[in-house]
Each structure stands twice: as structure tokens, then as C-alpha cells.
Amino acid sequence: MIHVVMGFVINQKGHILIEQRGEYQYESVAWELPGGKVEPGETALVALRREFEEELSIEIVQAKPLLQIPYDSQDRKMLLDIWLIEQFSGQITGLEGQSLRWVNKDEFIAFFGLAKTDNETDKILDDLLKNRTRCIQDKNF
Secondary structure, three states: EEEEEEEEOOOOOOOOEEEEOOOOOOOOOOOOOOOOEEOOOEEEEEEHHHHHHHHHHEEEEEEEEEEEEEEEEOOOOOEEEEEEEEEOOOOOOOOOOOOOEEEEEHHHHHHHOOOOOHHHHHHHHHHHHHOOOOOOOOOEE
């Protein structure tokens, strides 16, 4: 099973950061939360910090675990370890040439093919967006 970490970054407008996978990556051009694989010997938090530095040029100051979801892809079994990024430093930049996009809740649901009638997903997203803490002071964020 492949252990993958992902993080929600939510801005002051309540929009969620997503990124598009590169055309030569597994499940290319799909949109996803930022993150990546946990390497041998790493904890989930260490992997999350490393991935965010490598992909987005930001340093995670504070994050909290939200949930773990077993996920079976076409030919892979994964454990998705999902976190909320509560505070970070630096300016978000796509260092791997990936597209970045801020989306609202409905766009997030559409991008990930989630059912709007899925009450559990809806509740989780509502809780995240209502109870979020501001990650940085920048008014443009």
C-alpha cells in the first residue's frame, strides 16, 4: 500500500488550493490537493512538510491531521493521509511547473467528482471552511 499525504490550504476567501499533476505523472493532468508519497523512514508530517517545500516553496509551521482514507486506484492501493495546513511561511509557487488553482467548495466537489448529496463530505468541507484559521496575513491570499 502506498502512503500518500495531502494538505488543505484554505485562503481568507474560503477557497481551497488544488494543483494539477504533470503530464508524465501517474494519473496525469488530474487535479488534487498538494502532497505526495511518504518515503521510507518518514512520518506523515515530515513527508507533508517535505512535499510542500518541494512543490510549493512554503514551509509548514502548523498542521493538524484530519482523516485517513483507504483508496483503491486503477492499479494501486493507497492510504490518503489528509491534513489541514493551519499556518505556513513563504509565498506559494508551483516549483514543479504544475498549475495551481484556488477553488470554492462547489468547484472542489466538481473537480473531484464528489456527489453533492454526500452529506459526510459536505459536512467535512463546511467544517473546514467555517473553522479555518488564516494561514498568512497577506490580504491577497
